[in-house]
Amino acid sequence: MDNYQRDLHGPDAVALLAALRQGSLSVEQLVRSQLARLDQVQPQVNGATQVFHDDAVAQARLLDASGDRSLPLFGLPCSVKETFAIAGQLLTAGSARMAPQVPTEDAQIVRRLKAAGAIVMARSNVPEFAMTAESVNPRYGRTRNPLDVARVAGGSSGGEGALVGSGSTVFGVGSDILGSIRIPAAFCGVVGFKPHSGAVDQSGTWPVVTGNTLSWLGLGPLTRSVRDARLVYDVIARQPVAATPPGAGRLVLPGGFPLAMRAPCMAKALAAARTALLDAGYRQQAQDFADVPYLYNQIPKLILDDFYDGWLRLLSTPEAGRFSPWAELLRQWMKKATIDDGLLRWMLIAPLMKPRSAVKVKAIAARFAEARSRYQALLGSDGVLVLPTLGLLAPAHGQMNRLSLKPGVNGWFTAHTLGNYLDLPAMAIPAWKFKDPASGLPPSISVLCAPGAEAQLFAAATRIEAALN
Known part of the structure; x- marks a missing residue:
């Protein structure tokens, strides 16, 4: 396929929304353009499991004719993860063995997108049961990275990363229990935001998580920019981000935290991101994170x-x-x-x-609960962590599962998992200014905060995005 790379100064969702509201661009023009792009790259990237060509164009015409242009996502074409219910459409989680489900109503997150004026034009591929970091399954096949089709797109929201990263959809939404939004965002060169577990209603998404990992799961957007992530998040979240911009906060440096970075560009991007915050007046503060290896x-x-x-x-x-x-x-x-x-x-x-007794499970869960409470209190209302999203660039097909499921503490994956088991809002931001000279792939930097401090996170992420791109 062509060597597509998103123009960082081109139209993101916020810019496209302005053009749609002003009338310089029609919804039908935008939808047809996105469908054409998707049809162009789908044979090589395979990010979509289903494309709603006719429905998307019909909805676009209706919005052009009589739509409310003040809707927050008016006319923006998007994609949703295959494990999010859409009424009347098969939900398979990529499995050929499991009996498909046929939902009778949309997932709550899909309903919110539609009510806000977005057009769902595609559903995106996942690993089987949405449980690994390579989006390949027996039903829909393998999703490939739009930046290099010989490499993985990540998972489990890998189809979303591929669709947004290839320019096929303006934004997408996914779920993240162990990096499943931020891994594809990092590998495909886009922004990905995992909110805290209670921020977005999970009704109608698969699987229904009820156990000790419920607090690890967040639903959120994959987008072309940080401001796009906020635009979409404010629609899907129970509570939008506070409108008042916060002042400079604390940059928390985690001591005893095992980190490994495979490519030199990652350390350079990390240093630039932290410097951007320090230059903006953030106070640097070292804190002990020595129990991360045990938790991992x-x-x-x-x-x-x-x-x-x-x-x-x-x-x-x-x-x-x-x-x-x-x-x-x-x-x-x-x-x-x-x-x-x-x-x-x-x-x-x-x-x-797998623990052999309920007593053992309870003890492990208690350690996570204590750590979650302690680290959230440590970050408070003004603290942010700035870490590499992952310690490696997108590997070749077949390598990611071997690397990520290898026993023991792996510093390539300690940063993104932290956001899940501590239930921290976490945003992955591409660093195109620091792309790897050998592969052309960008590293990704993440910003994390405590629940309730999302305004601080978005402020820091906006500064970091400007410094890295």
Whole structure:
């Protein structure tokens, strides 16, 4: 495909919205342009599982004729993750074994987008069961990175990263329980924002998370700019970001935090991001994060405790029979796989990692709860963390699951997981000014804050975005 790179000074959602309201651009023109771009890149990128060509054009014509131009997302074409319910459309989570669901109503986040004037023109691909960082599955195949199709787009909102990163949709929405918004944003060169767990109504999204990892999950946007992320977030959130700009806050430097960065461009981008805040008057403050290695090692234990038994039930069907991970491993050796390799990797480590007693689960959950409370209090209303989103650029296909599911503390992945198990709002920002000279890929820098301090996060992110692009 062509070497598409988003023009950082081109039209983001905010600029397009202004043109639509002024009448210098019609909704139909914009929708047809985005559909043409999607059709152009879809054969190579495979970011979409479904494209609503006719419906999108029909909605565009209706908005042009009689739409309310004051709507906050008037006429903006977007995409939504395949695991978000759309009435009457199959919800499969990319699985060929699990029986598809047919929702009777839209997910709450989809309803909010539509009510705000957005046009849902596509649904986006995911890893099977939305549980790995490579968006490939038996039903829809592999999503490729629009910046380099030989590389992964990330996951689990990888289709969203590919669609927004290729310029196919103006913005998208995804979910994030272990980096699933920010990993694709980082790999595909766009902005991704994971709010705290209670910020956006999760009704109608799959899976229904009710266990100890509920506080790890956030729903949020992938966009072309930081201001776009705020525009969309203010629509989908229960409470919009405070309008009053905050003053300069604290830049918290985490001591004892294991970080590893594979490419030199990452350290340069990180230094530039932190300098941008210090130059704006932020106060630097060192704090102890020495228990991060322990917490990182407990992640798979709570994930498997919450999800493993459910996976077994969903994969065991009258047609396919009772599911056995070990029988599936044999099938995969024989090139007769029925589930994705990434999901199988999770299931094969379960005997080693899944806690064997409720007492053990309760003890681990208590450690996370204590850490969550302590670190949120440490950040308070004015503290931000500035970290690399990930310690590596998008790897080749097949490598990400091996790297991310490897046992032990891995400094490439400690920063993005922190935002989940501490329930911190976290935004990934591309650093195109510091792109890797060998691959041309941008590193990504993240800003994190405590719940309730989102205005501080957006203010810091805006400064960092300007410094890195």
